[in-house]
Amino acid sequence: MIYLVAFLALVCGVLAYLLVQKPKVVTEVREVEVVKEITRDVVREVERLVPAESRVWLDEDVEVRDRLLTAMESSAMRVAVEASTTTLALESPDLKGRIIGREGRNLKSFEQTTGVELVIDDAENMVTLSSFDPYRREIALLTLKALIKDGKIQPSKIEEAHQSAQKQVENSMFQAGEGAARKLDLSLPKPVLQTLGKLKFRTSFAQNVLDHSVETALFAAKIAEELGLDHVQAKRAALLHDIGKAVDAEGAHALTGMEFLADQGESELVLNAVGAHHHDIEPASPEARVVIIADILSASRPGARREAHDNYLQRLQAIESIANAEPGVERSFAVQAGRELRILIKADEATDEDMKKIVQRIGEKLRQSSDHQGQISITAIRESRFSETIKL
Template sequence: MEIVLSLIIVLLLELGVVGFFRIKKKFSLEKLNIEEEQRRIIEAAEIKAETLIKEAQLEAKSRLLEMKGSFDAETQETREELKKEARRLSKKSEKLDQTEDLLIQKEAELHGKEAEINEKLEAVASDEAYYANLVEETRKELEKVSGLTLEEARELLLKTLEEEARHEGAKLVKKITSEAREQADKEAKKIISTAIQRYAGDFVAERTVSVVHLPGDEMKGRIIGREGRNIRALEAATGIDLIIDDTPEAVILSGFNPVRREVARLSLEKLISDGRIHPARIEDVVERAGKEVDLAIKEAGEQAAFDLGVHGINPELIKVLGKLKFRTSYAQNVLQHSFEVAFLAGVIAAELKLDVKLAKRMGLLHDIGKAIDHEVDGAHAIIGAKLAKKYGELDCVVNAIAAHHEDQMPTSVYDYIVQAADALSGARPGARKESLENYIKRLEDLENIANSFDGVVNTYAIQAGREIRVITESGKISDEDAVLLSREIARQIEENLTFPGQVKVVVIRETRAVEYTKK
């Protein structure tokens, strides 16, 4: 058994030694292969490195050559620019040298002229002293010859210059006035004619009726009543005096309040129509007539505002406006007149590219004071302005009402528009009438004002007092003086007379040559 084991051990040892040597041999071969491969890789790397180095050297040389060429080109361009700049500076330096020489030359010339001027100034100063002495001697000689002192001669000269200045000023006023009229007349005539043409109001305004016609004279007794109780009751209820005289079939109503007079007229007509006339019935009829008139007043005011497109007026102010239906001025119905003024003011404002509604509002309310001017002291324009302000109208509307007769100074173009529209409505033919005595007196006043001026020979008021022609002496009044005379007469008329519309003042200066034949 031991022998077997020994054999096995020996066998294993032999096998291990053989395997070892085989492995060792294999490792030696592989090592040789690895070293050979390393050698080849190193040689290939060295060859590649040499190639890369050569390529890098070639590329560096190429870039160096390229940079050198670019540098040389830039250097050459810079050199050319520097040469050009040097040539330009050289030319500029030459010009500066020439300018410097020229300035030196001019400076020398100026010094020479300065010396020459100084010499002339000295000569002028000497001459001035000489002439001053000469003027003083001449002045003294003139004072001796003329008998006038220096102050008297100065006053005489100033007076002469003042007359010449007035003469020239009159010429200038005449020229400016003519030019202004040429420009303004065209536009003004266009606007005013457009306003008038577009308004189609009636020429004859409605008048307040103050006479009640009766069906017969026997009705007068029934109106008077037993012992006059009916007429007393009617007068007490209405505040109007009833005049029953010999006028056939008519009763005259007399009272300063047009609204009360209208209430009395309606009441009397109702009583006559009904036939029952006694104090109790009279009070009932007067009360109902008063309500009807109040309603008619309100409706009249509302209708006027509606027709004109004027909205937002205080209801109380509408009632006051409606009262103008029963108010007349120179026989012209004031409500109708206010309607006309509002329409004309709106047309004028439209032509001037202004607020048409505002102009109409001012025109409609401009105479609102006439509704209560018999109850309140003062000018109707101021009364109307206070009334409008009380009921919340705008300040511009209030001012237009106050300024339409210049009781207050106009402050805007709307104020002048309302003035113009008011004059157009009141001055058109047939709009108003006045008594013969007042008419004649106004014409006489116009002529007397013109005749009060020196140089006026005759004066004629024509066209119902809307034009006054003044005949002057040609020897006393020149053409320029005629312009000043017309303006002065117009100013005196404005200050001393009240008149509707405008008064045209025409000053006539003419020269007449008269010769007679011999027998």
């Protein structure tokens, strides 16, 4: 039965796509005729692939198809395509000059501290924050808002506001994880909620990973309930299936997620379902197979994902990873859609003479690893600071 449902789930994805694309693909065929035609194909494939002794016979209405489509229709989340820019409206045009600062000092300090490019153009009463990393961009936005509210925009204040914004975002991630669990009527440990909330700032093929996880859980619960399975466990496993993407560990995210959840005392059924959702291990229960199906349904729903956007993010992340791996580099930021790489050098580990060699080595590694043509401007920054409190 489960194999049949998996097969029908894939067919339903194609069916939904055809109906959505009707003006382009099915211009001369009525929807009911399309449904019947695909239904007949399903029945033929079932007769060909499923052994007779375990075959579930279906009429042309295909009850399973209807149930899956009902689950998709009732549970579909808003499709949010993540942009790489955020705009902030300003109350007064005079704020632009204060944000830039004398000789651009404030602007340089802001971009260096946050790793986000601040675009200040001729657009009236508006600035744009640009970064491929939504987490980094959110912190920069809160930093800028705090500076404007405080009225004192200067390098020392920028660093203070940035640290405060980081704490705010950490709190918002916990609230996001808590909200997702509450929506699904699930109880999760605090470490799991915090890690789950990090998915709010992760995307996969432009699909928000936390939204995808909640949608997958809704699909899994509905399908498991229709099949008479443990829908609570299926829902729990589906919500947590991508949590490994927020765990700081190497390896396949399904397995790192499974290991993280094992430390938090999750049940064997949930652990197996999480680890098996990309077939890194074999699914050991019907609920695990339901999670696989629900994950496919959410990911393949028309408009849910955009591969080009994800490839773009991966390319920028790869550029930063190459720079960060170089000895003497504190951190790096890829900006201008990957056309510029800004590197912060550890002042206590590298001299000014070393900076040129570091840039040359990083440039050579980028040339060897990149499949893209064009050029990248690499800027290295080495800064020494000394502060002392004087008692008067």
